[in-house]
Amino acid sequence: MMFLPAVLCVFYVWSPATLIGGQGPTSNIIPRKTVPINSNGGRLFREEGFWNYTTMLLREDLNMLILGAREAIFALDLDDITVKKAMVNWPVTKQQQMECSNKGKDATNDCKNYIRILHKNKDGSMYVCGTKAFNPSCDTMSYANGQLNLENKQEDGKGKCPFDPFQRYTSEMVDGALYTATSMNFRGSEPVMMRSTDEIIRTEFASTWLNEPNFVHMAHIPEGEPNPEGDDDKIYMFFSETAVEYDSYTKVDVSRVARVCKGDLGGQRTLQKKWTSFLKARLDCPVLNINLPLLVQDMFHLCQDDWTTCVFYGVFTLQLDSAVCAYKIEDIKAVFSKSKFKAPFPVETSFVKWALYSSELPDPRPGACIDNHAREKGFAKSLDLPDKTLQFIKEKPLLDQAVSPIGKRALLVKRGTAFTRIVVATATALKGSKHHIMLIGTKSGSVLKAVNYEGKTVIMEEIQVFEPSEPVKILRLSNTTLYVGSEVGVVQLSISECGRYHTCLDCVLARDPYCGWALNTGRCSTIDSTHTTSTVIQSLSDGDASRCPPIGGSKPVNISFFHGNAVKLWCQPYSNLAKVHWQLNGHPIRASNTFQILSDSLMIFNASAEASGHYTCSSVEGKYEAQHVAYDLKMWSGSGTTASLRDVQEKENTLVAMVVILSLILAMLVFWNMYKGHLPLPCCHSRVKDTTNRCGDERFSANQAQQHKVASSTVNMNSNNNYANIQRFSISRETDRLTTTVGSSGQISLRPIDDESEI
Incomplete structure (x- = not known):
């Protein structure tokens, strides 16, 4: 009986805090343009x-994309990834595979070497780690003379690289030191955030620090650069974990952001070789009508000038509900420096309840980096911190206040789609304004291209990259080129592809910061420094296309149809947001038993003479209407050279009757000749000249043999097969109806079809 109240309590605690301002974003935003996989360019x-192309390192200094897969590393041309510059194999041995299999892992899939870490070293070499059949290992790799080379400087990868190739992890290389978040053991039950240097610093193995976490992203923010407070650089880590602070008999997962200081050396007695600056806070991404928290899947940070302008963009999901939330670094920093703490309090039956810690905090503040305030008190490094401060952070690293997104609401909410990854690009518009372009990978193998204008997000495109069963596993961005990785391959895309917008109206209504309609060329072009507002049309805030040149009406396509047939008229608008508007002889068409209006066509059922006329199809998007196609429909008549449907049917019936009569006569002649012996039986069909293979008896006379020869040469058995085919074709024509079809050239052709015409 206590289970339901406990769960409802969790919902109650979560809902008020997260739904504030959650009314803002429009849920289930439809992408304006859908780009199929065969048209993505x-x-x-x-x-x-080879499989699992899910680890990437951009080496713009070498103009290469270093790609980690299963048991191989590739060096691809950054401009054209179909050009493979080099490759190195890094397989497991049969012995390693056998040992892994003996421990209960799948030899075919688990017991391989999945490349999981790729980072550039200061000297230009690369640091690479792989799962190595559940025995992670790391090495140094170099590129020279057109070849990738592993230098066989292998070292233990525990705590750096995951054991399990399918477990989430994250890493960051900062000034030659590797920061990682993964698991320390074979079973994956000892999560750790660690810095790998001569003196390893890591988290405590305690549920109050990390409780069944799912690591997603790590970022270095240089907050020590020019800072009047003398603060230190920070390493931020984003993950989800099972919450310890809720009074519930069921698990509730929440999103978190944790932080450590770059200069942290651990404590002298308490927290030896452990982080003294590890703090964590809940990360909110509020969505209306969803009570449970969405879980962070990926994070990307973008800094315009210095670190104070950094914004973190994250994708969050809960089953098939997804959202994008953005966070200012200043808001995150404020929570870590000013929020109160949560603390565990034991209650009856050895139950632990987490509540707000309201007593006085030790000085220096637990979890704070060494700054000017600490130095004034004589604490020059973390080893100098008092045990009272260190003991507090050891037991209570959780902050009470949650980090709220910009505007206290999600930028984008999408129902029925699971987001997986995100990167963000900066585009400079025609008037010089800068906009953040969000590129969001999905579980269905597509990439969404979205932008936020004054609090309202629009999805410009949904680009299908892989088949729907192949989720996007990694995204990397270099200028305006996007690299998308999955289990089955890597795709290189341009994110400033303006050629997909075909008309001025289509180009301007797209509201794409990269694109504008060039009046001199009559094309949608990529914005550059030579373009001005007098030569290029671009309207991002409201999609004002009033300056677009007028478009003349389409030349009508002439169509003829038979009485009673179904006719389909195609009309595919450029935008998913446009509504199709059909007219017949200048009057709007409304849905009825005769007319059915579809998103890409008009169906006319049981077409009669009343269906003849001039049809136009226009798309209406916002306040703009543009004609796409026009048709002139006429019913076939019996006048002139065109036969009526009744005439055609009568002629077909007459032809079939004649064929049947001729078939009967021919069959009678064949049986008569066989009865008289003028035709041989099938088993005796042979040349008489071949005396060794005669089917008849030696007693046949020469005259009988001669008659046999003449009869055999007169009748060709193959002609019966041809006749049968002609007969079957004629009968099948009787059951089909004639119909009309418009090809790509606009010409009319006749073809047999069961009951409807597609035009």
Whole structure:
């Protein structure tokens, strides 16, 4: 009986805090344009026999994309990833695979070497780690003379690289030191955030620090650069975990952001070789009508000038509900420096309840970096911190206040779609304003291209990159080129592809910061420094296309149809947001038993003479209407050279009757000749000249043999097969109806079809 109240309590605690301002974003935003996989203009790389292309390192200094897969590392041309510059194999041995299999893992899938870490070293070499059949290992790799080379400087990868190739992890290389968040053991039950240097610093193995976490992202923010408070650089880590602070008999997962200081050396007695600055706070991404928290899947940070302008963009999901939330670094910093703490309090039956800690805090503040205030008190490094401060952070690293997104609401909410990854690009518009372009990978193998204008987000495109069963596993961005990785391959896409907008109206209504309609060329072009507002039309805030040149009406396509047939008229608008508007002889068409208006066509059922006329199809988007196609429909008549449907049917019936009569006569002649012996039986069909293979008896006379020869040469058995085919074709024509079809050239052709015409 206590289970339901406990769960409802969790919902009550969560809802008021997260739904404040959650009314803002429009849920289930429809992408304006859908780009199919065969029209995305991308380049695909995949190597036969290799899988899991999910680790990438951009080496713009080498103009290469370093790609980690299963048991191989590739060096691809950054401009054209179909060009493979180099490759190195890093497989597991049969012994390693056998040992892994003996421990209960799948030898085919688990017991391989999945490349999981790729970072650039200061000297230009690369640090690479792989799962190595559940025995992670790291090495140094170099690129020279057109070849990738592993230098066989292998070292233990525990705490750096995950054991399980399918477990989430994250890492960051900062000034030659590797920061990682993964699991320390084979079972994956000892999560750790660790810095790998000569003196390793890591988190405590305690549920109050990390409780079944799912790591997603790590970022270095140089807050020590020019800072009047003498603060230190920070390493921020984003993850989800099972919450310890809720009074519930069921698990509730929440999103978190944690933080450590770059200069942290651990404590002298308490927290030896452990973080003294580890703090964590809840990360909110409020969505209306969803009570349970959405869980963070990926994070990307973008800084315009210095670190104070950094914004973190995150994708969050809960089953098939997804959202994008953005966070200012200043808001995150404020929570870590000013929020109160939560603390565990034991209650009856050895139950632990978390509540707000309201007593006085030790000085220096627990979890704070060494800054000017600490130095004034004589604490020059974390080793100098008093045990009272360190003991507090050891037991109570959780902050009470949650980090709220910009505007206290999600930027984008999408129902029925699971977001997986995100990167953000900066585009400079025609008037010089800068806009953040969100590129969001999905579980269905597509990439959404979205932008936020004055609090309202629009999805410009949904680009299908992989088949729907292949989720996007990694995104990397270099200028305006996007690299999308999955289990089966990598695709290179341009995110400033303006050629997909075909008309001025289509180009301007797209509200794409990269694109504008060039009046001199009559094309949708990528914005550059030579364009001005007098030569290019672009309207991002409201999609004002009033300056677009007028478009003349389409030349009508002439169509003829038979009485009683179903006719389909195609009309595909450029935008998913446009509504199709059909007219017949200048009057709007409304849905009825005769007319059915579809998103891409008009269906006319049981067409009669009243269906003849001039049809136009226009798309209406916002306040703008544009004609797409026009048709002139006429019913076939019996006048002139065109036969009526009744005439055609009568002629077909007459032809069929004649064929049947001729078939009967011919069959009678064949049986008569066989009865008289003028035709041989099938088993005796052979040349008489071949005396060794005669089917008849030696007693046949020469005259009988001669008659046999003449009869055999007169009748060709193959002609019966041809006749049968002609007969079957004629009968099938009787059951079909004639119909009309418009090809791509606009010409009319006749073809047999069961009951409807597609035009």
